Amino acid sequence: NAGVTQTPKFRVLKTGQSMTLLCAQDMNHEYMYWYRQDPGMGLRLIHYSVGEGTTAKGEVPDGYNVSRLKKQNFLLGLESAAPSQTSVYFCASSYGQGATYEQYFGPGTRLTVT
Amino acid sequence: AQKVTQAQTEISVVEKEDVTLDCVYETRDTTYYLFWYKQPPSGELVFLIRRNSFDEQNEISGRYSWNFQKSTSSFNFTITASQVVDSAVYFCALSGASGYALNFGKGTSLLVTP
Numbered sequence: 421n422a423g424v425t426q427t428p429k430f431r432v433l434k435t436g437q438s439m440t441l442l443c444a445q446d447m448n449h450e451y452m453y454w455y456r457q458d459p460g461m462g463l464r465l466i467h468y469s470v471g472e473g474t475t476a477k478g479e480v481p482d483g484y485n486v487s488r489l490k491k492q493n494f495l496l497g498l499e500s501a502a503p504s505q506t507s508v509y510f511c512a513s514s515y516g517q518g519a520t521y522e523q524y525f526g527p528g529t530r531l532t533v534t
Numbered sequence: 535a536q537k538v539t540q541a542q543t544e545i546s547v548v549e550k551e552d553v554t555l556d557c558v559y560e561t562r563d564t565t566y567y568l569f570w571y572k573q574p575p576s577g578e579l580v581f582l583i584r585r586n587s588f589d590e591q592n593e594i595s596g597r598y599s600w601n602f603q604k605s606t607s608s609f610n611f612t613i614t615a616s617q618v619v620d621s622a623v624y625f626c627a628l629s630g631a632s633g634y635a636l637n638f639g640k641g642t643s644l645l646v647t648p
Contacts, residue, residue, distance in 0.1 A: 451634070460543075462639055465634075468634050512579075520629075520631060522584060525578065525579040
């Protein structure tokens with residue numbers, strides 16, 4: 421039981437490049453989330469999904485797209501990376517709605533955009 | 535709107551000292567959930583506790599204890615007899631019952647020195 425996994429762990433992009441971050445969970449959770457963590461800012465929600473085939477915007481969605489084609493996977497895409505997207509990205513999942521259930525976090529992906 | 539304030543940015547203590555991390559929250563919801571997460575230097579987020587707004591009982595788990603006071607909108611976290619392994623960033627978070635995401639505070643960095 422791996423829990424929540426994220427790939428890659430580290431990535432360096434040049435401005436304008438694109439990439440996709442993959443999140444996978446093996447707990448059969450309905451809800452999945454993408455957060456970003458910046459120094460002194462805590463974690464902020466980018467996008468979330470309440471089930472396979474559904475996605476919704478969070479607090480800071482601009483510049484990102486997501487897809488949930490399979491229940492166990494939640495992809496975060498950057499179409500044209502910008503230095504402001506340098507951050508640590510965390511994926512999380514939960515059995516039920518939002519914070520009424522514990523959110524399990526992945527190990528994070530450290531992204532640098534130069 | 536929901537907001538979490540962790541006024542202590544950094545705390546440094548000597549091993550075996552007791553330390554309290556403060557968390558003050560704002561919400562208009564009558565039903566809400568409060569959380570504490572630990573982020574050790576390795577970077578992953580570790581769930582510590584979830585408390586709903588109807589349960590004001592203090593909780594103790596080993597050296598950890600939590601004091602929830604609705605009258606002051608606070609959910610403080612105390613580590614008794616701190617250890618070096620307690621060194622981490624601690625996040626307090628809040629969510630309404632109908633919310634999908636956790637609203638994180640900016641975190642308190644705790645350093646425990648031998």
